[in-house]
Amino acid sequence: MASDAFEREVSVFTTKLKRRQLSGFHQTASRTAELMRSVVVHTRWQTPAKLIERIQRVGAELVRAAPQELCIGNIVRRVLHIVREEVDGLVRELERASASSRSDALTTGMPPSAFSTAPSLHNLLAANLHNEALRTPELCSAAVHEIKQPIIDGVNELIDELGSLVHSIAEQAPEHIHAREVILTLGRSRIVEAFLKRVAKTERPFEVIVADTAPSYEGAEVARRLSEAGIQATLITDAAVFALMARINKVIIPTHAVMADGGLLAPAGTLAVALAAQHHSVPFVVCAGIPQLTPIFLTDADDFNLLLAPAPILSYDETAALEVNALCDADGGADGAEGSAAAVVDGPARRAGASSGPAGVPPGIACRQPSGRDDGFATDSPNPAYDYVPPGLISLLITNIGGTHPSYIYRLLTEFYNPLDIHFGPQAAL
Amino acid sequence: MAGGKKDGKGGGGGANTDLKREEKLQAVVLADVCARKLRPATFDGPKALMPLANAPLLEYTLEFLCAGGVEEVFVFACHGTEAIQAYLRAVETRFFPTALRCIASRAPCFSAGDALREVYEANVIQGDFVLAPGDVVTNLYLPALIAAHRAARERDKDTLLTACFARIPYGHRIRPADDGALLVVDSASGRLLHYESMPDGLVRRTDADADAPLARAPRVELPLELLDAASATGAELRVRLDLFDLGVDVCTLEVLTLLVDNFDWAELRTDMLTSVLSSEILGKTIHVHEMGARSVGAAASAPYAARVSDWRTYVELSADVLARWSFPQVPDANLLSSMDAVAGQPGAPPVDGTQLGTTYRQSRGNAYAEEGVSLARSAQIGVRVLLGGGSSIGADARVTRSVLGRRCSIGDRTVVVDSVLWAGVTIGEGASVRGAVLCEGVVVGAGASIGAGCVLGRGVVVGAGVKLQSRTLYTRHAARALRPNLAGAAGAGAGEGSEGCADRWAEGDEDSEDAFSDDDEGADGAAPGGGERAATDAAGDAGLPADAHADAAHALGAGGSGFLHGHSPPAASCACARPRREPPLEPDDSDDGDGDGDGDGGGGALGGGDVFIENALDILAGMLEDNNAVDNIVLEVNALKFAYNRSVADCAAVSLQSLLARVQALALRAGGVESGQCGRKALLKSLKEGVHTWAALLRRYVTTGADQQKLIEALEELCEDALPWVADVFQFVMQALYDHDVLPEQAIVRWAAAADAAPAGSARKARRTQCAPFLTWLAEAESDSGDENEDD
Incomplete structure (x- = not known):
């Protein structure tokens, strides 16, 4: 019964993820951690290997529901890491016990250091032996109860970390923002908002310029909230960012995820800001929690990106007119270019207005040709949710455990994740 | 029940809202009350279970309701009730915690009015409920609509229902050619003051009068009292033509009781709405909620909304789903169930609840593929393509702007453009399919060419090298087999196709009264089996009418099997565009068979079917x-x-x-x-x-x-x-x-x-x-x- 209820809980969560009723770091991370805790608490596991498999299976299910919510995978990896740590400790303890009981120390195989998580060739090779150790029943039967509570404590600590994450990042704010500085920000996030408000508490005078963040236009809401907190906030259009960059002292932005190379997967529009900041040599500071560090390299800019509905960038009324214009274009030149010449409209599509249409075809009337020559076009208006910002553009990453540089990310990754878990799950869903 | 509600209303505002909150939010979905326009596919199964972008059409409506927090959904089914029940059982767990229930019609229903009267008799609706058709695809935020209804009710306790409209200009590709209504709305309160159904529309999609769209428009007469009342109260009236009726209403219980009292109301819009608006005795008001015209706090962009009403809108909607307008109801969200949730899919594994999900992944150009698709190295996949699992695409084949169901097989050098292929379709080498809809298990022979606007019903087999004329509809059912629900009308010369089709039906239908029974078996046996036994042979054996079998033999070629169903009118065909009808007809000629012909349209215009x-x-x-x-x-x-x-x-x-x-x-x-x-x-x-x-x-x-x-x-x-x-x-x-x-x-x-x-x-x-x-x-x-x- 309990497992039924749990399955149902998981399915409600995954459905909400798929419906995008839950999205973003704050909404997904702690819920994932709570589900992981109930996996540890409620499932019956005879061996640690079983537990790890179970976590991987549930985790893969969650990740499959929303592959672009990278922090779900990260939380699962963190939990797996906690489990593995405990198991390592247990293995070490048992080995020590057996070594002391038996005089012949050579038979114990690996020295305890083999199970530390530092990535070395030796460790990678030893990993299999490690797994073997987890499966030996005599090792596990007694030990399971011993490590269960520490694992639960570990997951609870993780949940606490998620809860206090915004606060611990914001606490560092006074070190980074000085009096009379002008800060540019983009996108809406609890972390950056708290960060800026924390500075306001110090009564240091400073100014925030908020970019509009089209097409979601979250900037307006951010500016409103900041000015309510007594911060002098100015809302500008995204197009004005480059012009104003010369006046900016620091860019402080939130991010969706930090990838393994130190690059960002950040709200669409961030890359343009980062390039402008680089051009003017303005420090580009990113606020992110440790659970947003993702031990995966992006091989393609489309990976883990999400295309939203085109509605914010193109009014649905206009699609009919676009088809007409695309047709005219196709008639004019690209008649033979089959399947390749997709007319892509990015951003507001006013330029494809009725002026270029043929005489006699009123706007709003679709006239796709029934066959033959229409092979060339299809109007598309992709609306990606995220930008990839390469690590070279980032000056500083402020996490809940302190500031760091993108080139140092790999160290953090080894500290928080086990290399075995980078691709977890039965089919390695990531 | 209505009385009880009113009593509750008496007890102060706070108590009232509390009462409302306790109420379960319920919804009624009318699954295909009238789906004539989607023949011949609807001969094989209910419209609600047609695939749209490889998910059952009904699933989109259910998803819209369940995501909007509806706690109990009643699906009213009158055709293919068992199939719908089986489907609901299969997907029930996915929609947890919403409960899905099916109300099976006890008598044949021809109108929404009949359907709702049956819902009333089922006695399951407890309070305000959401009414939705089974063919709506939208990412509208339902709570916003419900809040609008509640607000309207707060202001005006006589509110009967709040109807939801989307702002889509007349003549837009997603609007059916014959859908149109003129609404006069009080702009301050959103109250609907006048409703005029205009099935023949205002703008004609012809080239000739495109620059003067209103030149040939029918006149609309508005009652003078409207203006009098408006000037008396200082209200501002808006006359709207650009509102697309979503068919989604938030209704009070009185809607049901009114429909029961007025048993002659058939359609909700043309009958109920106009009667309620013109009746002073009823004293009820109707409010209009315009999607996207919402206040702060909601998503910035206007939600998407459309309905599948004929083959043209079906194909357009498929394209819109692939272009992500309906986000998050897009294939790669893997949110909706696969078509395998619907029984009787060719080659589908037995439904056990675990394989209902999908595994689509998106790649550039809105191309989506499920796991287990096999592509030849030289196959070209263009933009806006959806490939169902288990499909295979041959060498040098080209697929663009098309949907392929699960387990489709596309031969080498075949071209598939602007088409929708349902599950298990097989297309031979070097064939060409453009702008067509091919239902489950259709087999197209090598080198065949399917013209734009063709619809091939389930199990139709097209012989090798055959060229199918544009906009022809084929089914594997012989006319006789469909007689009870179809042939009567067709024989009388008013089927939904053009006159040619109706004539052929009449002849094929009436002539072979005696010989037809064998013939049915022959045809039905041959078609699903992949056409071992050609319709021509079967027809020859059984003495099919010369005409019908000449059609089949001529059109579907050697080895083909299937019967001509008719021709799709251009405006409703899946190869859309161009003038609405081939022969220019009189302006007052009403439209081809659809469910919501206008009741008040004068004139004895015959020929089309209201x-x-x-x-x-x-x-x-x-x-x-x-x-x-x-x-x-x-x-x-x-x-x-x-x-x-x-x-x-x-x-x-x-x-x-x-x-x-x-x-x-x-x-x-x-x-x-x-x-x-x-x-x-x-x-x-x-x-x-x-x-x-x-x-x-x-x-x-x-x-x-x-x-x-x-x-x-x-x-x-x-x-x-x-x-x-x-x-x-x-x-x-x-x-x-x-x-x-x-x-x-x-x-x-x-x-x-x-x-x-x-x-x-x-x-x-x-x-x-x-x-x-x-x-x-x-x-x-x-x-x-x-x-x-x-x-x-």
């Missing part, structure tokens, strides 16, 4: 065939007349059409079919008999001079539209009507005089010329009788 004409033809065809007494027939027709508020002339016209269709059927049975023509002799004979038998029916409706004139007009229209054969025997029809005292000679003479004035070369003039012998005879007879009188 609901009245369709129903009347259906009933009359059956009653004439059974030789019912004229009194009984009159009773039925009168019932319809009152239900749809039609004139006597309409009844006369419809009776005449049925009569002539029956005559044709009799002639075909008696004389057999020779090359698609029935013998003229047999025709005349049965004409005589037919008019003799049923002249009494016509006499009931034709009493005054004006009626007579209208009857002749209707007869002329029949010649031009629904029953072209009548033109050949026009003279004899007139004579028969004269003989049986339906038309007096004055009426005929008056017509002749008017026809004389018609321009030379016109059809009317030709008819006048044809009637010359009869008129001469008539003149002589008159003078004879005059003489006799004088003599006496």
Whole structure:
């Protein structure tokens, strides 16, 4: 019964993820951690290997529901890491016990250091032996109860970390923002908002310029909230960012995820800001929690990106007119270019207005040709949710455990994740 | 129940809202009450379970409701009830915690009104509920709509319902050509003041009058009281034409009770809405919620909304889903169940609840593929493509802007463009499929070419090298097998296709009364099996009517199997665009069969089917065939007349059409079919008999001079539209009507005089010329009788 209820809980969560009723770091991370805790608490596991498999299976299910919510995978990896740590400790303890009981120390195989998580060739090779150790029943039967509570404590600590994450990042704010500085920000996030408000508490005078963040236009809401907190906030259009960059002292932005190379997967529009900041040599500071560090390299800019509905960038009324214009274009030149010449409209599509249409075809009337020559076009208006910002553009990453540089990310990754878990799950869903 | 609610209302605002919160949010989904326009696919299964972007159509509606927090959904099903029930059982867990229940119709339902009356009888609705059609695709935030309804109710406790509209300009590709309504809305309160259904629309999609879209528009008359009332209260009125009816309403319980009280209300819009708005006794108000025109706090962009109403909108909607307008209901969200949740998918594994999900991944250009797709190295996948699992695409094949269901197989060098392939479709090498819809298990032979706008029903087999004409519809069902629900109407000459189709149906249908039973088996056995036994052979064995089997043999080629169902009207075909109809028709000609014809549209325009004409033809065809007494027939027709508020002339016209269709059927049975023509002799004979038998029916409706004139007009229209054969025997029809005292000679003479004035070369003039012998005879007879009188 309990497992039924749990399955149902998981399915409600995954459905909400798929419906995008839950999205973003704050909404997904702690819920994932709570589900992981109930996996540890409620499932019956005879061996640690079983537990790890179970976590991987549930985790893969969650990740499959929303592959672009990278922090779900990260939380699962963190939990797996906690489990593995405990198991390592247990293995070490048992080995020590057996070594002391038996005089012949050579038979114990690996020295305890083999199970530390530092990535070395030796460790990678030893990993299999490690797994073997987890499966030996005599090792596990007694030990399971011993490590269960520490694992639960570990997951609870993780949940606490998620809860206090915004606060611990914001606490560092006074070190980074000085009096009379002008800060540019983009996108809406609890972390950056708290960060800026924390500075306001110090009564240091400073100014925030908020970019509009089209097409979601979250900037307006951010500016409103900041000015309510007594911060002098100015809302500008995204197009004005480059012009104003010369006046900016620091860019402080939130991010969706930090990838393994130190690059960002950040709200669409961030890359343009980062390039402008680089051009003017303005420090580009990113606020992110440790659970947003993702031990995966992006091989393609489309990976883990999400295309939203085109509605914010193109009014649905206009699609009919676009088809007409695309047709005219196709008639004019690209008649033979089959399947390749997709007319892509990015951003507001006013330029494809009725002026270029043929005489006699009123706007709003679709006239796709029934066959033959229409092979060339299809109007598309992709609306990606995220930008990839390469690590070279980032000056500083402020996490809940302190500031760091993108080139140092790999160290953090080894500290928080086990290399075995980078691709977890039965089919390695990531 | 309504009374109880009102009592609750009495007890202060706070208590009232608390009460409302305790109520379970319920929804009623009307799964295909009227789905004629999606034939022939709907012969094989309910419309609600058609795939749209490889997910059941109903799933989109359910998703919209469940994501919006509805706690209990009642799906009302009248066709394919078992299939819908099975589907709901299969997907129930996915929609947890929402409960899905099915209300099976106890009697055939033809209108939303009937359906809701049955829902009322089921006695499950407890309070305000959301009413949605089973074919709506939207990412509307439902709580916003419900909040709007609650706010409207707070302001005005007489609010009957809040209807949801999307702002989509008239003539937009997603709007069905015949959908249109003029709304007069109080802009401050959102209250609907006047509703005018305009099924024939305002803007015609023709090139000729494109620059003057309103030039040929029908006039709209608005009641003057509207303006009076507005100026009295200082309200600002808005006349809206750009509102697309989503069919999603938040209704109060009174909607159901009102519908039960007024059992003649068929359609919610044309009947209920107009009656409620014009009735001062009811004192109810209706509010309009315009999607996207919402206040702060909600998503910035307007939500998407569309409905599947005919093949054109079906294909457009598929494309929109692939272009992510319906986000998050997009394939790569893997949110919706796969079509395997619907029983009877070719090659589907048994449904066990675990394989219902999908595994789509998106790549550039909105191309989506599920796991287990096998692509040849040289296959070209273009933009906006959806590939279902288990599909395979051959070398050098090209697929663009198309949807492939699961387990499809595309041969080498085949081109698939702008098409929708349902599950298990097999296309041979070097074939070409453009702008077509191919239902489950269709097999297209090597080198065949499927023209734009074709729809091939489940299991149709197209032979190798065949070229299918544009906009033809094929089904594996022989006409006979579908007789109970279809052939009656088609035989009467008012199927939804063009006249050619209806004629073929009539012949194929009526002729082989005796021989057909074997034939059904042959055809049904052959088709799903992949066409081992060609329809031609089957037809040859069983003596299928020459015409029908010539069609099948000619069109589907050797090894093909299937029957011509008809032609899709251009405006509704899946290869959209261009003028609405091929032959330019009179502006007041109403539209091809659809569920929401206007009840108040005047004129006795025959030929197209509004609901009245369709129903009347259906009933009359059956009653004439059974030789019912004229009194009984009159009773039925009168019932319809009152239900749809039609004139006597309409009844006369419809009776005449049925009569002539029956005559044709009799002639075909008696004389057999020779090359698609029935013998003229047999025709005349049965004409005589037919008019003799049923002249009494016509006499009931034709009493005054004006009626007579209208009857002749209707007869002329029949010649031009629904029953072209009548033109050949026009003279004899007139004579028969004269003989049986339906038309007096004055009426005929008056017509002749008017026809004389018609321009030379016109059809009317030709008819006048044809009637010359009869008129001469008539003149002589008159003078004879005059003489006799004088003599006496």
